[in-house]
Amino acid sequence: xxxxxxxxxxxxxxxxxxxxxxxxxxxxxxxxxxxxxxxxxxxxxxxxxxxxxxxxxxxxxxxxxxxxxxxxxxxxxxxxxxxxxxxxxxxxxxxxxxxxxxxxxxxxxxxxxxxxxxxxxxxxxxxxxxxxxxxxxxxxxxxxxxxxxxxxxxxxxxxxxxxxxxxxxxxxxxxxxxxxxxxxxxxxxxxxxxxxxxxxxxxxxxxxxxxxxxxxxxxxxxxxxxxxxxxxxxxxxxxxxxxxxxxxxxxxxxxxxxxxxxxxxxxxxxxxxxxxxxxxxxxxxxxxxxxxxxxxxxxxxxxxxxxxxxxxxxxxxxxxxxxxxxxxxxxxxxxxxxxxxxxxxxxxxxxxxxxxxxxxxxxxxxxxxxxxxxxxxxxxxxxxxxxxxxxxxxxxxxxxxxxxxxxxxxxxxxxxxxxxxxxxxxxxxxxxxxxxxxxxxxxxxxxxxxxxxxxxxxxxxxxxxxxxxxxxxxxxxxxxxxxxxxxxxxxxxxxxxxxxxxxxxxxxxxxxxxxxxxxxxxxxxxxxxxxxxxxxxxxxxxxxxxxxxxxxxxxxxxxxxxxxx
RNA sequence: UGGGUCGUCGCCAAGCGGCAAGGCACAGGGUUUUGGUCCCUGCAUUCGGAGGUUCGAAUCCUCCCGACCCAGCCA
Numbered sequence: 001x002x003x004x005x006x007x008x009x010x011x012x013x014x015x016x017x018x019x020x021x022x023x024x025x026x027x028x029x030x031x032x033x034x035x036x037x038x039x040x041x042x043x044x045x046x047x048x049x050x051x052x053x054x055x056x057x058x059x060x061x062x063x064x065x066x067x068x069x070x071x072x073x074x075x076x077x078x079x080x081x082x083x084x085x086x087x088x089x090x091x092x093x094x095x096x097x098x099x100x101x102x103x104x105x106x107x108x109x110x111x112x113x114x115x116x117x118x119x120x121x122x123x124x125x126x127x128x129x130x131x132x133x134x135x136x137x138x139x140x141x142x143x144x145x146x147x148x149x150x151x152x153x154x155x156x157x158x159x160x161x162x163x164x165x166x167x168x169x170x171x172x173x174x175x176x177x178x179x180x181x182x183x184x185x186x187x188x189x190x191x192x193x194x195x196x197x198x199x200x201x202x203x204x205x206x207x208x209x210x211x212x213x214x215x216x217x218x219x220x221x222x223x224x225x226x227x228x229x230x231x232x233x234x235x236x237x238x239x240x241x242x243x244x245x246x247x248x249x250x251x252x253x254x255x256x257x258x259x260x261x262x263x264x265x266x267x268x269x270x271x272x273x274x275x276x277x278x279x280x281x282x283x284x285x286x287x288x289x290x291x292x293x294x295x296x297x298x299x300x301x302x303x304x305x306x307x308x309x310x311x312x313x314x315x316x317x318x319x320x321x322x323x324x325x326x327x328x329x330x331x332x333x334x335x336x337x338x339x340x341x342x343x344x345x346x347x348x349x350x351x352x353x354x355x356x357x358x359x360x361x362x363x364x365x366x367x368x369x370x371x372x373x374x375x376x377x378x379x380x381x382x383x384x385x386x387x388x389x390x391x392x393x394x395x396x397x398x399x400x401x402x403x404x405x406x407x408x409x410x411x412x413x414x415x416x417x418x419x420x421x422x423x424x425x426x427x428x429x430x431x432x433x434x435x436x437x438x439x440x441x442x443x444x445x446x447x448x449x450x451x452x453x454x455x456x457x458x459x460x461x462x463x464x465x466x467x468x469x470x471x472x473x474x475x476x477x478x479x480x481x482x483x484x485x486x487x488x489x490x491x492x493x494x495x496x497x498x499x500x501x502x503x504x505x506x507x508x509x510x511x512x513x514x515x516x517x518x519x520x521x522x523x524x525x526x527x528x529x530x531x532x533x534x535x536x537x538x539x540x541x542x543x544x545x546x547x548x549x550x551x552x553x554x555x556x557x558x559x560x561x562x563x564x565x
Numbered sequence: 566u567g568g569g570u571c572g573u574c575g576c577c578a579a580g581c582g583g584c585a586a587g588g589c590a591c592a593g594g595g596u597u598u599u600g601g602u603c604c605c606u607g608c609a610u611u612c613g614g615a616g617g618u619u620c621g622a623a624u625c626c627u628c629c630c631g632a633c634c635c636a637g638c639c640a
């Protein structure tokens with residue numbers, strides 16, 4: 001009997017959904033939404049929420065809306081909504097015609113407010129912000145009622161009308177829900193529903209000068225859209241009673257809020273505010289700096305949407321606060337890139353090799369495989385000649401234990417070319433190795449010795465005459481500590497000073513002259529690279545290093561170093 | 566000192582009374598013209614702690630310990 005099954009792992013949200021379906025709730029209908037505020041760029045933490053909402057809906061044959069939560073005109077801008085839409089599409093999700101804005105509901109929300117006032121459940125309060133805070137009490141002490149709490153319905157209606165009509169300046173008064181100033185839940189101590197903001201809104205312009213608060217908007221928006229499961233992060237747990245209170249008192253469709261733990265990733269920060277600090281302080285080149293955990297940054301760096309989605313699935317979904325190892329993200333990335341990246345040879349830190357017994361002026365075109373994981377990607381030709389470049393760290397005059405690469409008297413293979421043997425080292429006055437003379441064995445063409453002798457190492461190389469120059473930007477982790485926010489000092493003190501190294505004298509095989517900006521390359525033995533979408537040109541090629549290959553030798557070296565200590 | 570939530574391997578995370586899934590990381594070994602990939606193997610007698618209920622508990626009960634969130638006219 002064939003067994004199928006490839007459903008993603010179970011989690012507490014799916015359990016709830018399945019229970020609801022079993023119980024026939026909403027006739028088994030599942031409808032979610034992703035509700036970003038257009039006040040910044042999306043990062044990989046948002047990707048977790050996006051995948052959760054869209055994938056959950058898809059798995060249960062439901063729908064997922066995109067809704068901009070735009071109730072604070074002082075912080076929101078159209079440019080962010082465009083960027084957010086682009087990022088979600090890039091991840092491969094689509095909301096069809098279900099693009100909504102909380103601001104679409106301003107009129108209904110206003111009517112909802114009227115309804116609550118009429119039911120005696122809301123009132124206009126003239127207390128100043130300071131007084132409101134004072135009256136709210138503390139975590140352990142009950143608050144006290146506002147002196148304006150018992151205004152009549154008529155009076156409230158009239159004042160709220162005036163608020164709407166711009167009769168008051170900012171901060172003069174607010175509309176509050178009349179709940180319970182002694183509630184142990186601070187959110188229930190007569191929360192603010194509307195505040196006065198004489199600010200132009202990115203969509204409604206000057207139409208309104210009062211704006212609803214998050215609490216008076218979110219649940220109702222969910223309700224209006226008939227959202228069945230409203231997923232948000234743990235920070236809103238304490239708001240759930242209020243979310244339900246508005247829905248119950250308004251007697252509208254009962255969406256259900258469920259909270260999950262937000263993503264934390266090691267060696268970076270995932271908070272709009274903190275990321276903004278990095279951008280505004282010029283610690284990075286912008287929101288799309290390849291070191292940023294923003295979706296635009298990851299994209300520019302060369303991350304694939306598939307790897308991010310895979311990551312979001314593998315980290316699971318729970319309520320325990322956690323710090324996910326960035327190594328898992330890198331693993332997902334390498335796994336995807338390994339299957340699809342076009343292999344090429346590139347030398348980042350060139351060392352000149354002269355093959356003394358190779359004919360002067362001769363050039364051979366050697367066959368190279370484009371992707372050993374995918375035969376359909378075919379073959380290409382790579383030129384070979386007397387002078388070539390290899391990586392500086394592939395040669396050591398005095399090799400340590402386990403170093404199998406080139407060193408005096410040693411023989412190695414040049415990938416797809418020949419075996420070469422190191423004969424002589426040339427140094428400059430300062431003692432630096434400037435070039436290395438080798439001899440080659442003509443019988444090893446293609447990389448195999450007819451006599452069956454083996455070499456331990458295979459090196460990548462680029463023919464000097466045909467090499468093209470390029471700049472390569474090597475990116476690394478943004479921070480030098482796992483959890484920068486857990487440190488005593490300001491998190492910016494822990495930025496990794498080596499997170500970007502720019503190499504300007506890199507040598508690439510000639511096929512890269514026509515490198516495409518949307519093609520992922522593997523520079524053999526080094527890592528995965530992508531053309532920089534902004535700075536690369538025909539005149540000057542610029543590649544970004546997405547991620548290195550796993551490097552066993554580097555780990556051995558590290559171990560050897562720490563052994564000596 | 567109020568309220569809410571969480572605590573299963575180094576990092577995530579299944580498990581929902583029948584005797585600890587999986588992934589990452591790590592450690593060994595095999596294959597290999599990338600020290601890559603791939604393939605094997607190992608990696609929690611134990612589920613924050615202590616009691617209790619039960620033939621049987623990570624799963625139920627009690628108490629304790631620890632961590633996080635809430636006092637914006639932000640979301």
